[in-house]
Amino acid sequence: MKRISIFVSGNGTNLQRIAEYFKDNQEVEIVNVVCNNPKAYAIERAKNLGIPLRMITKKEFNSQEFTEEMKALNLDLIVLAGFLWKIPSSLIQAHPQKIINIHPALLPKYGGKGFYGEHVHEAVVAAKEAHSGITVHYVDEVYDNGEIILQAHTKLDPNETPDTLAAKIHKLEQAYFPVVIETIINN
Numbered sequence: 001m002k003r004i005s006i007f008v009s010g011n012g013t014n015l016q017r018i019a020e021y022f023k024d025n026q027e028v029e030i031v032n033v034v035c036n037n038p039k040a041y042a043i044e045r046a047k048n049l050g051i052p053l054r055m056i057t058k059k060e061f062n063s064q065e066f067t068e069e070m071k072a073l074n075l076d077l078i079v080l081a082g083f084l085w086k087i088p089s090s091l092i093q094a095h096p097q098k099i100i101n102i103h104p105a106l107l108p109k110y111g112g113k114g115f116y117g118e119h120v121h122e123a124v125v126a127a128k129e130a131h132s133g134i135t136v137h138y139v140d141e142v143y144d145n146g147e148i149i150l151q152a153h154t155k156l157d158p159n160e161t162p163d164t165l166a167a168k169i170h171k172l173e174q175a176y177f178p179v180v181i182e183t184i185i186n187n
């Protein structure tokens, strides 16, 4: 059995997709959803999906106790699916090469602090980039910096807006993220 924890801060569309993708897979269990935002729609999704929910404050998140709590879950993978806090070193060190993130642009461009959600798409459109895409990468102690696992590209149209680009990126995320997760946990 492969054990996954999914960290969320927002809508949770990736959480939903990943949970549905693995629903009938007896070899994969989503052990819990960790959420830092009491207003996140992802909370409803976790409840509807029947996945245990762990709400967390910043103080708890950065404590050694939380790292111990996560270690005790014996995870094969921690998936950041729209999670907006920096991951503490202790948690990273306790899970070497076992934490991945999805970023809605082609890193190393449009990454780092402040580049999240629509801010990313606004910047890409304003720069008149020919392409954008998604990056799945390992998480290290610097925002959006770890080793890249996969990138998928999409073209920008001449009349592209941040909203239309967001929709294209969303499609890529839905198509690729669960498959990448499956590949990683099986290797």
Ligand code: GRF
Residues within 6 Å of the ligand: 008, 009, 010, 011, 012, 013, 014, 015, 042, 081, 082, 083, 102, 103, 104, 117, 173
């Ligand atoms: C996604 O665009 C992801 O790339 C980024 O945050 C967004 C999360 O969306 N890191 P959702 O909460 O999964 O709907």
